[in-house]
Amino acid sequence: MRGRLLAMIGKEFRQLLRDIPILGVLVWAFTGAVYVAGHAISMETRDYPVVVYDLARGSHARELIARLRKPHFKIVRFAGGDADILRDLDAGKAALAIVIPPDFERQVERGQGRFQIISDGTLSLSATIAGANIAEVAFDYGVEILARDGRLARLAPEGLPRVEARIRAEYNPNFVNAWFASLLEMLNLTTLVAALLTAAAMVREKEHGTLEQLLMSPLRPAELFVAKIVPTVAVVLLFSLASLFGVVHGVFDTPIRGSMLLFYPVSAIYVFAAASLGLAIAMLARNVAQAMLMLILVLFPMMFLSGAFTPPESMSPWMRYASLVSPMRYYLDFGYQVLFKGNGLAQVWPDIVGILVLGGAMFGVAVWRFRRLFR
Amino acid sequence: MLERVIAVARKETRELLRDPVYLGLAFVVPVALMLLFGYGLTLDVKRIPILFLDLDRSATSRDYIDGHVNSEYFVLAGVVGDRHAAADALRDGRARVVVEIPPDFARRIAAWRPVAVGVTVDGSFPSRGEIASGYVTAINTLYNQRLLARFLARSGRGGAVAGGGALPVSMNYSVWYNPTLESKNFIVPGMMVIIQMLFPALLGALLIVRERESGTIFNLFCAPVRRWEIIAGKAVPYVGVVFLDYILLFAMSIWLFEVRFVGSVWVLASGALLYSTCTIGIGLLISVLTRSQLAAMLIAFLVTVTPAFNYSGFMAPVASQDAVGQFAARLVPATYFMDVLRGSYLKGLGFAFYWPQLAALGAYTALIYFLAWAALRKRIG
Numbered sequence: 001m002r003g004r005l006l007a008m009i010g011k012e013f014r015q016l017l018r019d020i021p022i023l024g025v026l027v028w029a030f031t032g033a034v035y036v037a038g039h040a041i042s043m044e045t046r047d048y049p050v051v052v053y054d055l056a057r058g059s060h061a062r063e064l065i066a067r068l069r070k071p072h073f074k075i076v077r078f079a080g081g082d083a084d085i086l087r088d089l090d091a092g093k094a095a096l097a098i099v100i101p102p103d104f105e106r107q108v109e110r111g112q113g114r115f116q117i118i119s120d121g122t123l124s125l126s127a128t129i130a131g132a133n134i135a136e137v138a139f140d141y142g143v144e145i146l147a148r149d150g151r152l153a154r155l156a157p158e159g160l161p162r163v164e165a166r167i168r169a170e171y172n173p174n175f176v177n178a179w180f181a182s183l184l185e186m187l188n189l190t191t192l193v194a195a196l197l198t199a200a201a202m203v204r205e206k207e208h209g210t211l212e213q214l215l216m217s218p219l220r221p222a223e224l225f226v227a228k229i230v231p232t233v234a235v236v237l238l239f240s241l242a243s244l245f246g247v248v249h250g251v252f253d254t255p256i257r258g259s260m261l262l263f264y265p266v267s268a269i270y271v272f273a274a275a276s277l278g279l280a281i282a283m284l285a286r287n288v289a290q291a292m293l294m295l296i297l298v299l300f301p302m303m304f305l306s307g308a309f310t311p312p313e314s315m316s317p318w319m320r321y322a323s324l325v326s327p328m329r330y331y332l333d334f335g336y337q338v339l340f341k342g343n344g345l346a347q348v349w350p351d352i353v354g355i356l357v358l359g360g361a362m363f364g365v366a367v368w369r370f371r372r373l374f375r
Numbered sequence: 376m377l378e379r380v381i382a383v384a385r386k387e388t389r390e391l392l393r394d395p396v397y398l399g400l401a402f403v404v405p406v407a408l409m410l411l412f413g414y415g416l417t418l419d420v421k422r423i424p425i426l427f428l429d430l431d432r433s434a435t436s437r438d439y440i441d442g443h444v445n446s447e448y449f450v451l452a453g454v455v456g457d458r459h460a461a462a463d464a465l466r467d468g469r470a471r472v473v474v475e476i477p478p479d480f481a482r483r484i485a486a487w488r489p490v491a492v493g494v495t496v497d498g499s500f501p502s503r504g505e506i507a508s509g510y511v512t513a514i515n516t517l518y519n520q521r522l523l524a525r526f527l528a529r530s531g532r533g534g535a536v537a538g539g540g541a542l543p544v545s546m547n548y549s550v551w552y553n554p555t556l557e558s559k560n561f562i563v564p565g566m567m568v569i570i571q572m573l574f575p576a577l578l579g580a581l582l583i584v585r586e587r588e589s590g591t592i593f594n595l596f597c598a599p600v601r602r603w604e605i606i607a608g609k610a611v612p613y614v615g616v617v618f619l620d621y622i623l624l625f626a627m628s629i630w631l632f633e634v635r636f637v638g639s640v641w642v643l644a645s646g647a648l649l650y651s652t653c654t655i656g657i658g659l660l661i662s663v664l665t666r667s668q669l670a671a672m673l674i675a676f677l678v679t680v681t682p683a684f685n686y687s688g689f690m691a692p693v694a695s696q697d698a699v700g701q702f703a704a705r706l707v708p709a710t711y712f713m714d715v716l717r718g719s720y721l722k723g724l725g726f727a728f729y730w731p732q733l734a735a736l737g738a739y740t741a742l743i744y745f746l747a748w749a750a751l752r753k754r755i756g
Contacts, residue, residue, distance in 0.1 A: 161484065
């Protein structure tokens, strides 16, 4: 029995490893694609493109503009007129316009300087944050001017009263998006590739009519099932390991703080579950094209409910419940906790339970559908 | 010549109609994704769990805490007096933000002296961390404004300052294009671009390689049709399907999600037709170049979703990318269509404004089809 199983696993391995184009694609996926995702910026408002129309051209205006520079804003142009602002905002070359009126200097001296912000609300979230950042800059500058008033300075010798929020980020002090994005891409690809490879391997046997041969062989259902899954799991885990150390850590210097002895066994269970999902879908589909669309229909919601886009706490109630059945939610949380925060079993056991339960369910469905083949 | 294209197209259409599961999925998948993203994808980060390490335990510190908790942005995850408890909460994710209020907080505020609070943000999800920092900054600024107003009133300067803002520098804030700052107004149109990038490419990617795997491609090669006629004939029905999908998605965005639409339907439609042709073409090119359906699918997936999602300006303005990122954005057809589409929805600009994007998309499409034609070999083996 062992011999049969090993022979079958050997055949599947050879089939996978002989497929040079697929291996090439996988190499690209786990290196190039992870790099591409890591290189992009996300929605943070760093280098937010700003066009400035300075009609005052005085020292207060200059000072204010100087404070708007790095890190949050990037001045893309000093406008010469209203038309420039309109054009830049329309074309998306700038997402925010600052207009400083001609009498700004005089008004500031009189204690009532006002400038105008026009924000492109298309990307509403960045616009909100950019607004908050400018408000802070303006406020700070205003406080500074006030503090120059001798009478007030005597009342508050240490500076005007204020609460200074000293913000510091734990685990990723500079909010480097690449750390997060490259790891996210890697975890997503792990799921996708595991499901897709298994589904394709199985449906292809159906399309070519070789499935009947397998069914006629002395292999038992369980053996055939394991043989179809094990090579994928092994290959995907190997690639994810190479990707984690080669690109995520190697190129982007993402710190890896957790234990690999915790990360990899749980990853193996997860990949096994994803591969089972692929197999279950392969049982439903008649050809590769159908399997592909069905997989998208299942995998996209899973990725989407994983908490990578919308944090679970911000989800609407129905989504929060739906996200409970997305295995990716647990795996993602597990991955970030272990790799970024260096957390151990004490913190991540709920995630592991989630992966086990949902993985078990997917495995169960796959086995059940699979056994029906043998009737 | 044209009748041969039509003949190939009719054959493809018939095959498509004979696989109702596939045809059904070709409509169900984009609609389902749109429903999911349209209803579910709020990028609005709200209800962030915040924890206070309150070493002061005074009415003043309580008031400062309330300023954060009484907003929709934060929910109180607890007020603790122990540093270890705070660190643990941040570590296991019960809190995403920890604010440490120093022991002399109330005393310093009462004495009109500045005071610092330490804010620790969980940076493991960077954009979320930055948004949380932005909220803390905004709420803190608000608190400072009130504090300063009280101080100025006490020192006899309050009355001198007009117009609400108690400061010599303040701003008027106006928002264009999406005045209510609703995220659905940018997410729903943005998702149309992403879905319609991935999905047609996947459909197209199987078109040739499927026939190659099953061997039926030789029937086509032996038939008196030229290479470009094969490609055109195969593309036409699928461009039709994708364009229909697109009309469905557009209707959903307007009537279901009630996204603001101020532009021209014709600009949008011509952009969508070009874009559909382009993305099907990308699929076809992949299909010509690969030898197995699995490879074609994987490649179609890799060259569409990640680049489109990260570089097309879906989340952040293209202009805030670095030089490499901006160059990469130009290589992704989604960037051009994103401009046209968002502009049509929110900015209401016409052909006169968007012809360069449309022309670029057209040139891109022509290049893709040329490459597919050049790479398709009728030789066997």
